[in-house]
């Protein structure tokens with residue numbers, strides 16, 4: 001018996017507003033499916049964030065259906081849970097994964113099923129505010145464990161912020177996950193981890209299939225999936241690297257010697273192009289005081305370095321201003337959702353208040369207009385269900 005464990009595919013994420021980045025997420029998801037098919041697996045596990053948003057575009061839904069169809073054609077079922085990105089607002093709408101359900105996707109949100117002698121349980125992502133409300137997740141997991149008490153092979157699928165991967169989390173695996181499960185597959189943390197034995201179960205974090213936000217730590221670990229063999233009630237996970245991911249090249253620079261960096265950048269880009277088909281994203285990190293990001297881009301252009309989809313896909317500047325210039329703080333900083341959340345957390349300064357506000361924002365994201373929101377509040381009051 002064999003299965004493939006993939007997670008955090010974030011289908012539909014056009015990072016930096018680029019369609020090419022959207023294609024990248026689709027490419028690596030398909031590469032994972034290729035691996036499943038080549039290895040003749042019995043099923044595929046997906047531990048959340050199949051889609052990047054709870055409102056994928058029609059194009060993205062079609063791409064999701066394409067993935068499911070490829071597996072259906074080979075009679076390989078996929079078992080999936082909802083992550084924080086694709087669970088739906090919970091107030092206004094259901095998870096977008098439900099669209100794929102009639103076409104064969106098996107959603108294991110807070111339930112347990114038996115498949116060819118293997119018990120498969122899953123819990124959809126619960127926010128920090130939700131965890132406080134329930135007083136942890138152990139009681140939910142105990143109920144799932146109970147449903148598979150006669151099985152010697154019990155898989156648990158989770159998408160949660162466990163300590164120490166999320167240093168602010170107070171969810172501890174040893175405390176929250178009861179003994180009795182055999183394989184605990186977890187999504188949400190995008191940096192892949194070596195399988196680890198905790199209590200009597202094996203914990204596996206495959207990590208995301210692509211980068212959703214650049215981090216140096218993440219760039220040092222390969223992107224991939226786990227191929228898991230079940231032999232004599234033992235789970236044997238083997239990491240398989242995904243080769244179709246977009247290469248990211250990282251450079252730290254000093255403003256004064258920026259021009260000198262260009263030689264390094266050119267060399268590394270060439271090296272990357274000789275190994276990878278895809279032109280790289282070039283990440284440039286440094287402090288600036290006299291120049292703006294626009295100035296730096298002009299310097300690069302003069303040297304013939306320009307994003308053109310042949311040599312370099314995109315320049316991602318991670319810059320901070322050294323001078324106390326209020327208007328230009330973080331100029332050019334990549335303001336994606338994770339950065340905005342970090343800024344907001346800083347501003348609020350209180351973890352609990354931040355979690356509640358983030359939860360409310362998540363709910364509000366599900367409304368398409370202010371009128372719609374007003375109507376909802378009028379009908380239901382302002383109490384927001386966790």
Ligand SMILES: [Mn+2]
Nearest residue numbers: 008049083188
């Ligand atoms: Mn994710």
